[in-house]
Amino acid sequence: MERNSSCSAGIPELAANMRIGVHNMEKKNIDWSNLGFAYLDTDKRYVSNYKNGAWDDGVMTEDATVTISECAGVLQYAQTCFEGMKAYTTEDGRTVVFRPDLNARRMEDTAKRLEMPVFPQERFIEAVVETVKANEAYVPPYGSGASLYIRPYMFGSSAVIGVKPAEEYQFRVFTTPVGPYFKGGVKPLTLCVSDYDRAAPRGTGHIKAGLNYAMSLYPIVTAHENGFDENMYLDAATRTKVEETGGANFLFVTKDNKVVTPKSDSILPSITRRSLVTVASEYLGMEVEEREVLFEEVADFAECGLCGTAAVISPVGKIVDHGKEICFPSGMSEMGPVTKKLYDTLTGIQLGRIEDKFGWLYEIK
């Protein structure tokens, strides 16, 4: 009898549940379309420790807390770095992660620059895949506009008081579901040209170090107080060339439909920007230039967007340089036509609606 009552769902509802759960897994009861971008703890996370010169085997754990020495390298001298990417549910019900191999490689570059041990690239991808699999109930369903944000990170965990690299490290991966970026419609951003510098020539601007974000907080809080959405940083040496914002690369479109993106050794190589460049040339047949971009020429572009995992591309409507305004023809209410085409194509690939010609999607099986 008891068995019977737990089966009281009835046949139609059971059948519906089976169709939703591709791997016989039921999604969490979350209002996906109304999620924002905030940390929501999920069931499992991956942890591996580095000690005596080697990484251990790594485990999945339910423990969302970290216990380390009060004198840990990360706490005293900010020896920490991170990555970010997303998992999606495709139109045909697969769970996929977008280009985790590039995140693995980028974290290796970052680790080397910060005197941290490299977490091997194949193990990085495995850890990401396993963490997504363990939290598959949190991968938002197709059509919700939401996705599962994946955050791999690493930090010096052993005590360091003299300035030197830590001897022990922890590598972790957690996931958190995040809502549609353009909830309530697209709103082009207003940027200001910052009086601060994000990165120095020969500095650490090209790696994903926590320290690059710590020092960007004052300029972004100040920009917000002044009514701007983001900072446009110029090159620190000459302050004549466009670099990027605090967390996204620039992509411009010329009046004759060329895609232009700034090239600089102090820009963080965005995976979204690199993918959009390939989309422009290989899917849309557009001409693309990766080159130095003078701030002077920005007023001549037809469209401007910010590229990053969070939004794919956010359109920029206006850039303000100490009271002087640059207003893009695409305006303050919609994406420019080329930006829209790039956005639709890349999100189409990510959601399995457009052919994945280059094997960018890693399927979770």
Ligand SMILES: *Cc1c(COP(=O)(O)O)cnc(C)c1O
């Ligand atoms: C992470 C990041 C980006 C965006 O990179 P994606 O790989 O596209 O998410 C851009 N700029 C900075 C400074 C970043 O840290």
